[in-house]
Amino acid sequence: MSFHALDLHPQLLTAIEELGFETPTPVQQQAIPEVLAGKDIMAGAQTGTGKTAAFGLPLLHKMLTQPAQQLAAGRPQVRGLVLTPTRELAQQVFDSLTSYSKNTDLKIAVAYGGTSMNVQVKALQAGVDILVATPGRLLDHAHVGTVDLSTIEYFVLDEADRMLDMGFIVDIKRIMKRIAKQRQTLFFSATFSKQVKDLAYSILEEPVLIEVSPSNSAAETVEQIVYPVDKHRKRELLSYLIGSRNWQQVLVFTRTKQGSDELAKELGLDGIKAASINGDKSQGARQRALDEFKSGKVRALIATDVAARGLDIEQLGYVVNFDMPFKAEDYVHRIGRTGRAGSVGKAVSLMSIDEEPLLRAIEDLLDNRLPQEWLEGYEPDPTISAPEHQRRGRSADKRRAKAKSKIHRNRGRNTQRR
Incomplete structure (x- = not known):
């Protein structure tokens, strides 16, 4: 299978060809069609399987081809939110989404602790299509009113197991209360403990289960x-x-x-x-x-x-x-x-x-x-x-x-x- 077979937007296909992407990974082959179809997904995907493109490419495609569902009154709109457990992962996801969307007018921003709030505020005020953030810094912005989470149409919870390991369950629940109930949710986790499954089923609607490798397994390489x-x-x-x-x-x-x-x-x-x-x-x-x-x-x-x-x-x-x-x-x-x-x-x-x-x-x-x-x-x-x-x-x-x-x-x- 090639990326062309997935019916992605031509501008995205041009970008990933320039990046050297040729054949979708298993998680991309399974996840991209389901995301394009509007389904919630619960995916078991370890680091290095290509999961960022698995959710990033179809979300960018939908934003290029579908108008926003609602407009934020007096505030810049954020349509997509990707929540990550660490600063490094947030930066990595931001860099990937930026490279995928380089031939478009879509705006991607990143927000995490340890760096200036002012730079992030300026980016948010300019308008953002997809925001990549860590839980603590996202709530900081929500509290001071620099981001309105009620306009979120697409929500990605990346590396959910690590989120719970790091004690972010309370923050996640607070964030979920601010996000619109009518949304598409994509849930990624390398492992599926009972706590992870409980969280997944509490925020997903009839999810499609995608598991490209046995849970809790090591790569054969x-x-x-x-x-x-x-x-x-x-x-x-x-x-x-x-x-x-x-x-x-x-x-x-x-x-x-x-x-x-x-x-x-x-x-x-x-x-x-x-x-x-x-x-x-x-x-x-x-x-x-x-x-x-x-x-x-x-x-x-x-x-x-x-x-x-x-x-x-x-x-x-x-x-x-x-x-x-x-x-x-x-x-x-x-x-x-x-x-x-x-x-x-x-x-x-x-x-x-x-x-x-x-x-x-x-x-x-x-x-x-x-x-x-x-x-x-x-x-x-x-x-x-x-x-x-x-x-x-x-x-x-x-x-x-x-x-x-x-x-x-x-x-x-x-x-x-x-």
């Missing part, structure tokens, strides 16, 4: 491996893998924001240029780190699950779970960053003995046992118990922090002598 290792030697093993195997563009996941910052600094001391992105960073700092990673200036990008949501990195070869995720579903999200668009990727997990229950939960979710391999020189010490692993890990962190502090003090003294 991703090679997965688990390396058991003592907790206090994880950083050492990570540096060895990156250096000895000449890995470039490695996305590394940690559980905590502090852990991501510390690991980036430690890899730097090992001669591996690294940067961290997490919720404590400004949007500008996060974007700079991502740009440097994409350009190759930074070799390892250390991220938390929330900060990494929505990252769009083409041909990413390696994902490393430095810390095993507490939620098994997050493992699927993490490794979904590699092996995209048919390319081959590798997902490496560094597992200490106290994390074995987390691995079992992941294997139960995948209904598969992940291969394990002991690396020579990094074999775990079988005499160390799980509680001792945790204690030694904390002690190692303190020793490294003390050593780094000493290095900085010595550098200061040397500078003074000069």
Whole structure:
């Protein structure tokens, strides 16, 4: 099937041809006709399946071919709303919709926290066809009256499972009260827990179910491996893998924001240029780190699950779970960053003995046992118990922090002598 077979507007077809799109992905083949037909959809689609085009292209087509249903009295009208859980994903969706609609007069805007409200207000006042936003910033605009959600004809809830994981359910309900009941709703989620399904069926009308891959599954193009290792030697093993195997563009996941910052600094001391992105960073700092990673200036990008949501990195070869995720579903999200668009990727997990229950939960979710391999020189010490692993890990962190502090003090003294 080609995109021409989907009967999209000629201006959209020209744009996607210029972008190099040739054959629709499975989720695009299934979703686009249903959206064009005016159906609500409930789609199970993981990162990298092409879901932005699956909802973006038909919505743009409808706005080009169908007049607005109503006009906002005295206020600029917003016809379409795409709600995303993170700033990175909002920016990614905005960039994609802008590229699809470049041959049209349609206006796309984006609104998320960490950046100036004034710039967003100016864009909204100029009139917007589709607004891409995060929940908190959208409600900020709604409260001050810079956006009227009652004119929304098309509502997209993107990555709904992550929305709920991040505690946005209250904000979502507040937003839903402001949106017109007569609308078309498109619901996308990588996983479908009971809570996600309850939310979906509360906002959808006779939805068409679209599931292009088994829920909670990993892409077949991703090679997965688990390396058991003592907790206090994880950083050492990570540096060895990156250096000895000449890995470039490695996305590394940690559980905590502090852990991501510390690991980036430690890899730097090992001669591996690294940067961290997490919720404590400004949007500008996060974007700079991502740009440097994409350009190759930074070799390892250390991220938390929330900060990494929505990252769009083409041909990413390696994902490393430095810390095993507490939620098994997050493992699927993490490794979904590699092996995209048919390319081959590798997902490496560094597992200490106290994390074995987390691995079992992941294997139960995948209904598969992940291969394990002991690396020579990094074999775990079988005499160390799980509680001792945790204690030694904390002690190692303190020793490294003390050593780094000493290095900085010595550098200061040397500078003074000069």
